[in-house]
Amino acid sequence: MVRESSKISTEFIQTAARILKTLGHPDRIKIVEFLEDGEKTVGQIQRELNLLQPVTSQHLKVMYDRNIVTFRQKGTRYFYSLANNFIIKILDCMSEVQEKLDSGEWDFDFSKIENQKEAV
Amino acid sequence: MVRESSKISTEFIQTAARILKTLGHPDRIKIVEFLEDGEKTVGQIQRELNLLQPVTSQHLKVMYDRNIVTFRQKGTRYFYSLANNFIIKILDCMSEVQEKLDSGEWDFDFSKIENQKEAV
DNA sequence: GTATTATATATGAAAAGTAATATATAATGC
């Protein structure tokens, strides 16, 4: 459970950075969390998150291009699902952190980073 | 170890997105990984990653603003260190995934997402 | 006090990401 300081490979760092960056959007986190429940159509996702259809498709396309989600097509429906275990790991990680925060075991100064104007 | 599907709160999603996005840069992942070893000065980080000094400071400033790193000043030296446990969790997560990939237990199509031109 | 070292800040250009509007495509129901 505790990290052994085995260096992360350069190759994996590239990939990980790409994935973390892509998941660094609230709606995309919500989408993958929703998909953890099982495959969903674009319409289901759109309604669940209250997004515009093209925006939903755009997020899914970006995530498909980066190997975060995959899909199967059935008629006019596209059923999207999570493409790999890394994503599930990240979701697990977020859940664990949320629990620690909820239980008060960890503290986190949300105010410090939210709704903050970008720098550099 | 297996995720209980307790919804992640909207508030935390905002924060998590911010953090994931910020860590979504190869050099920044390398920096936090280096910091896991203990606090480091800007110069140490710069030399370790072979970056320009202002670029190093810029990365550190962005991460400071988003509560990923913190620092103490001693003379002209700034000693940076990790600011919270969430970051360590993410590093753990990446290590675990790397191990699974190395061991062949998991497979991941790196080619699919690397050096790829952006889409929308 | 002058030079040097360590680091921060300012600025600007180029690249990437975001979100909206409009349009295309393709399957389905009638």
Added chain:
DNA sequence: GCATTATATATTACTTTTCATATATAATAC
């Protein structure tokens, strides 16, 4: 075939990020 439904793609304006160059600041060594 025609309308409808589900989704993708194109385009564009806007915002943010990234990286480099230049400069400022402040402590230290001499």
